[in-house]
Amino acid sequence: MFIVDYIKTVFGGVKSLLVGMNRTGYYFFHHKEIITQQYPDVKQVLPERFRGxxxxxxxxxxxxxxxxxxxxxxxxxxxxxxxxxxxxxxxxxxxxxxxxxxxxxxxxxxxxxxxxxxxxxxxxxxxxxxxxxxxxxxxxxxxxxxxxxxxxxxxx
Amino acid sequence: MFSLEGLKNTIHYTLSASLGTTSTLLVEMLIVGICVISLFAVLGLVLVFMERKVSAYMQIRLGPNRVGFQGSLQTVADTLKLVVKEGLVPNGADKFLFNFAPFLVMIVAMLIMAPIAFTKGLQMWDLNIGVLYVTAVSSISVIGILMAGWASNNKYSLLGAMRSGAQIVSYELSAGLAILTIVIFTESLQISKIVESQQTGWWLFKAHIPAVIAFIIFIIAVTAETNRAPFDLAEAESELTAGFHTEYSGMRFALFFLAEYVNIFIVCAIGSTLFLGGWMPFHIGHWSAFNHVMDFIPGIVWFFGKIFFLIFVIMWFRWTFPRLRIDQLLNLEWKYLLPISMFNLLLATVVAIMGWHF
Known part of the structure; x- marks a missing residue:
């Protein structure tokens, strides 16, 4: 059935987009963990073998x-x-x-x-x-x- | 209800007491023009900052946090940088069109500002075909983009502009049909009447299923029309460096950048006027006590709140979804959005004729 497949595609697409938006929305409203380093303020502890x-x-x-x-x-x-x-x-x-x-x-x-x-x-x-x-x-x-x-x- | 009509009338009477009719009109036009330009400038600063912060929070970063409190002066610093930069015109470029294109895009953005009702009585031009005017004038911006792409004498720019043309022309259709769905219910194209008709509730709730479908289609279509990710094929940083504004630098680039954000603001203003009641506070049917409490919040706060909510949603799209390829983009429009919105238009007509809405 073409029309059934079509509707399934639409709803599947919308659902997958909503899953993604749920993820980023969760990050937006739970702003605790920061994955980036605050470089000049906080310096990373470098590994022993780091060559400068x-x-x-x-x-x-x-x-x-x-x-x-x-x-x-x-x-x-x-x-x-x-x-x-x-x-x-x-x-x-x-x-x-x-x-x-x-x-x-x-x-x-x-x-x-x-x-x-x-x-x-x-x-x-x-x-x-x-x-x-x-x-x-x-x-x-x-x-x-x-x-x-x-x-x-x-x-x- | 709070309104700025008093302020407007005071200015009008003060001016006409000392000046003639024509010069009063001219001075009033000047005041309105200055207001619009300063609104644009503030919007550019605020929206760019908001975009950077929202993107940072969604990607678990901090965003700008060096200039000013929490980086709030970052966009001011960026603007200063753009102002002092040299505005280059590439060799072999069509100089007139190259210089004119950014201004055309800005002029179009200003023209669409005319029929938008900010609050009760605060509207530049309440013409009786307001919605039609907006859809008609907003299509001119594609000419500015094509002009910029063509005049740059650069293949990247031309490709970006062509893509942008294909994209905007296609998505205008479903945006127009989504707007029509609401026009069916309001029975008027006049912006002030559309807002008035939502006295008892916003169309998104009053007209239930067709309005919700139209709202989703409208948001998708205007995201594409403003050339924003996931539909940013006109810019396509990974393929076309910067698309139609590859060759622009300094203040001319800043104008394109500003026009992008002003356009987002305007389409969100249209969206909130049509679906979320414009400046009308949140009213539920005939619960007069509840409605009365909601009336204490001024209309302009409601309007800007709704606009910024929609802008946030569009930014949410940008920082969540992957980009589309050009064929996928056109597939989405012609095979999905357009048939669905045509069907939705029929559905809305049936709902309106049978009176199944609230």
């Missing part, structure tokens, strides 16, 4: 563990890290390669974590900061070793 940017670990004596071996620079897939080395003179009079500046291009970094895995001395790690927006791209080029810092004793 590469930082170099410094201790309280302003010493880091980077020997300037450039393993991270070689491991980086898109040339985010540029290490400038210098030669220190040891007390025995020998020349020894050491870190001068650790240049980190945040704007190129994909947070792939390969540099941290490549580091033999555990000098760098991933930090959880993520609010990196700046008005000038040049501000994203960071020097990770703090001024005046030097290599920790006993790290080769």
């Amino acid at each position: 940017e590469v930082v170099m670990i410094h201790d309280e004596k302003n010493e880091h563990r980077c020997t300037g071996c450039t393993a991270c620079e070689l491991a980086c897939p898109n040339a985010t890290i540029k290490i400038v080395t210098k030669f220190d003179i040891t007390p025995e009079g020998k020349k020894k390669k050491a870190l001068d500046t650790f240049v980190y291009h945040l704007e190129l970094c994909t947070m792939c974590n390969l540099c941290i895995e490549a580091c033999p001395t555990g000098a760098i790690k991933m930090d959880q900061t993520f609010e990196h927006s700046v008005y000038d791209r040049s501000l994203l080029i960071k020097i990770l070793n703090k001024p005046g810092s030097k290599l920790m004793e006993g790290v080769e």
Whole structure:
């Protein structure tokens, strides 16, 4: 029967629409639970493995563990890290390669974590900061070793 | 009953005491024009804010909550942004039509405002074919949309405008038939008489089944006519970027945006006049005590309450239903709404002739 099917379609359609309206109407009148985060006021607790940017670990004596071996620079897939080395003179009079500046291009970094895995001395790690927006791209080029810092004793 | 007739007469006598007949008329026209424009501006701000809050609550969000108390100044900030933006005209566009289209859409919205009765005695033009005038003039807005789409020199705009044309022309039919159903009962096209006829009860209740069917069809049809989701094929953000107003920016875009919300207000005003009694308070038959209590609430409050209820329903549609495809849209009109509303018109005629309504 065509006409019966037609009427059934109409009423079925209206019913399914009303079910949907009942759902959204319920949400409208029961405004308690909010599924969105109130971001700048309430910040989310980030998971431990969240990667925000590469930082170099410094201790309280302003010493880091980077020997300037450039393993991270070689491991980086898109040339985010540029290490400038210098030669220190040891007390025995020998020349020894050491870190001068650790240049980190945040704007190129994909947070792939390969540099941290490549580091033999555990000098760098991933930090959880993520609010990196700046008005000038040049501000994203960071020097990770703090001024005046030097290599920790006993790290080769 | 509360009425603004006194205020109207006071203004009229004060003006005609000091001015001639013609200049009184001109000054009164000016006052009315300013009132309408400021009503439009306030409506634009309020309705956009309401839309954003309603959508947020329905999607379990908070909505705008930064500018002003609970985000209440958000739309003011948005308007300021639109005012200072550059109004671009694309290369190869038909400059005259491109600039004229948003104004045409606004002019049409203002024209439909003329016969709407806000409360007893507060009506710009009580012409004897009010409902016919509204249906006739509201069809002009499609020309504005087509003009915008054509003049933009952009395929997206043209496609959006064409779809909008097909959609509005189709849905005018069932909206018109739904309006006719009520006209059968009121036996008049004059807005003030339609309102007066609902003294003993609103047509939605007095004329039971045909009126309820007509009301549902009317709400669906006007949602489509105002190009709102789920019938927003003219805009179709996912396919046509923004449809007919893709190329518009700055104040011209703001006019289209304002016209959309003003049109929603107007169709809801028509709907509440026809089905929910306009400014008439909620009366039940001859319960004079109950009716008397209801009369204490001014008519303008009733009218705006009804309009905002209908606007809320239309917003509820938008934030609940998925969008239709163009073929589904035309199927819905030509295979479902139009036959049902024609049958409903017959039913209403039978009910009216046999006197089966209250």
